[in-house]
Amino acid sequence: MKNPLSLLTLFALLVCMVANAQRNGKKRNQPIEDNSPPKLIIGIVVDQMRFDYLTRFWDQYGDGGFKRMVNEGFNCKNHHFNYAPTSTGPGHASIYTGTTPSMHGIIGNNWYDKEENETVYCASDTSFKSVGTVSEVGQMSPHRMVTTTMTDQLRLHTQMRSKVIAVALKDRGAVLPGGHTANAAYWFEGSDTGQWITSSYYMEQLPDWVNAFNASSTITDYKKAWIPLKDINSYVESGSDNNAFEGLFEDETTPTFPHSTPNLLSKEKDFEILKYTPYGNSLTTDFALAALDGEKLGTDRDTDFLAISYSSTDYVGHKYGVNSKEVEDTYLQLDKDLERLFAALDKKVGLNQYTAFLTADHGAIHVPAYLKDNKIPAGYLNSDQIKSDFIDFIKYRYGTTDIIKNISNYQVFLDHRVIANLDMDLDDVQEEIAMEFLKYDDVYKVFTGHQMWQNSYSDGIPYILQNGWNQKRSGDVMYVQKPGYASYHRTGSTHGSPMIYDTHVPLLFFGKGIKKGSTADRTEIPDIAPTISVLMGMAFPNGSTGKPISKVLK
Template sequence: MIRNNTLLFILVFLFASYPVDGWAQRKSKTKFQQQQVKAPNTSPRLVVGIVVDQMRYDYLTRFWNHYGEGGFKRLVNEGFNCKNNHFNYAPTKTGPGHASVFTGTTPAVHGIIANDWYDKDLDRLVYCTEDQTFGSVGTSSDAGKMSPQRMLVTTVGDQLRLHTQMRGKTIAVSLKDRGAILPGGHTANAAYWFHGQNEGLWISSTFYMTELPAWVNDFNVSDAVEQYKKVWSPIKDINSYLESGSDANKYERLFVGETTSAFPHDLVSLWDLNEGFDILKATPFGNSITTDFALAALKGEKLGQDTITDFFAISFSSTDYVGHHFGVNSKEVQDTYVRLDKDLERLLNALDEQVGATEYTVFLTADHGAIHVPAFLKDKKILAGYSELAEKQSEFDDFLKYTFGTTDIVKNISNDQVFLDHKIIGNLDLEIKEVQQVIAQELLGYSFIERVYTGYQMWNNPYNEGIPHILQNGYHQKRSGDVLMVLSPGTVDYDLTGSTHGTPQIYDTHVPLLFYGKGIKNGSTFERTEIPDIAPTIASLLGIAFPNGATGKTLEKVLK
């Protein structure tokens, strides 16, 4: 009895010694801690993915002093600049580039191995977005018979749509069909592209809709495009364009009807000889038309107007057309970027006003780089040249006949790849591996080819660096060829005028990557980043699932 009373006394003493509000404090602290737990992500109202077609990284630095404060400089100075950003695959072309940016992977996975490629099953060339099962919307031509069905995986926009139960919108616009369709993905509310010729209209496909929205029809019947039927003169004093070569030179292509490549370019007098509205694509006005339409889409689709994140993909294609036409070192390219800078400023200002300056996130990159015109490089005593494969065709055919008894063993040569007829090889009791090796050895003897790889090598060797790694990332087992050729550095398969792209060389892989806006740190890095890193980074920012084929990584340094 005494022992029980003693124990009771001790318990009463301890309870009395503890502050009366002690339990309340502990309970209150736990509740406070719960209130302090943050959501795993803070999503912007709108993500804007910008792709500038054929933009080399050095266009940022080379033309820097000509840019205003509200375009490229705003994105660089207030955002995050990845200065050592590269494509990690080849071929570096528009279709694969746009697919890779938005899927977070490479052609080895997403399947868009070129703009056009030889289809082994159909035994013909196919275009990356062609789809005859769908019709055109907004035109009576076949220009709208398109879809993203050849792209085998999802985009970050697709994942956002799934994450929001299809309540978040995805809209994509570009002069080029592939520049809108592939970024839009499989679930886009709409993808719009420009049909020139004698129409000058923004169109779509029945894959997305049965008729154009009223705001698109209103844009098409306005004079928004017609206003650019004018003379193209430099927007600044041409004498200030010291970062470019001479105005008229032999490295530039002429518009049909011109006798000189120099400014000004009178689009009115050249109109009918250059496919009407299509001539606008090869001028900076094509980018301005894209910006005008993007601003109309921003308002017409009410993007970023609620707390459910929308996705807006915009591709500026005229930079590519101008680059192909006039070349990397032309004053036309410089003027195009100075004008694009002003269009970017217009876009950012509209986003500030309509979405809110702190409520959107932007990334800007390119779909590939470009090489200087090889003829120009040669004149500067730099090793460069042109592929002679067409001239070698007769010699190559003689080799095939002598070695295999027939030229039919080769079905197609395109995109620097050789496609073999496996049935004929089997009928000749030959091994695919051996035939690939023999043909590769022959091609390696051509002076303009630096190296070759076989499909067998792509299948059986895990390349982790260098050119073979880049080729392997672009090699799709079902769609790619049997022998892969790599042209020597500075060598292209192209005309003698204008610039091009497509190789695994660094001038085609090094492109800008800028992040800006909500959730983005201010800074820069020289660490290597790669194109497939973009989609996972945006997915991490939004707190959504990665695209289902993603192989890139989240760029942690970019995100707050």
């Protein structure tokens, strides 16, 4: 008789072997997760894009642009700038450095430089020459930005093997995202030239692919009438086409479609006008795709970075305003450009082999005149009257205007030497001036440099202003206009304030390493660079103050 214990043992071994085989089979059948970094990162900044442009025009968008990013990627619905001024230069710098003007130093598009005693531009640098043009508009570099960018960190992470190319109609929209180590930053010279150019900071001559693009008919082909993409009667998320709140092109008597003026149709002059149409964004997409091919981005083992800034949305917004059919049409046409961009990336880099993010450099206010007509408190800051009244006060109170060096960007710059020579206390002078500004009807809040030094704000307007206040570069007194007020002309929209309409912008992530989903938790502009840094497994930009958005990442 056989041993029953041996039979039981043999049976148990067979059961274990079958179970192991089943487990191993399941493992073999499971897809292997690809944890390698993306071949290419695409950073997209849409100039002056409010968050609600994503939702207002949703039904008009196609499936391959904004909707693809939302449906296949991650949507941060409560995304904000955590500083002011909310303008293009600081916006691009903050997105890419992962910090605020208080740290990276780009405190405006232009600002009064206390050391040079003159107004400076955020990207200007006369130590370099223009490349691709005989004008001075190519004399640019990122030297005023004192911290690194995520594009810099990518280059450092790969021993400079990664390529970084930045493209925008605006010079600052390319120079600042490209960082200090970019292989190239290109921007568009309008005027009567109509060429993509760069600076000798990056190279001594344009590459062949750029020369070929400039020599093609691509640019002149966009000098055509601006006709709506769809039936204008379907643009129900915008106001009337003919109203008093929009600007005019030359020779126009009404701000209505189609826009077809001599300068828009001319093939030989005024290429600047393209910036004020959706065709400026299409031209940017064309050039970005040419860069993708010309630089062979995303084709080797080291991750490359293509930074694209769409500037025409800002030009159109300034001219026509938040509620215009022109803005709606511009976003519908941009949606088609994004679809075209992603389709090309799918084909040339590979589906799920690239990662993209999309955000804005600031939002925008509704045209205050439009708000006022609809019984919403709004108006215009009379800056000239404020300055005149303020100078009269200074003369009366101190007997001299020498204590004032400059008034700009809603800030007062004092001459500290003069104040010391007059044996006055700087903190007292700042406070006295702040109290004077509070008397002016259109001024809502005022803060002093002393308050910025002594306090650490964590919310509200003071928090936003403090993040925008740089100890070495900012003024002594800062004032804020009332909500709904702007220092601007009576047509079109603007931006720059710490108010929520200027701070609330979209943030979408899409592609390799990104989860599908959304969040209504607050995220902030400086969080973008750390999130991409974690995705890449590289060091954060060296001045970064943001936090990675962990919900975004797989």
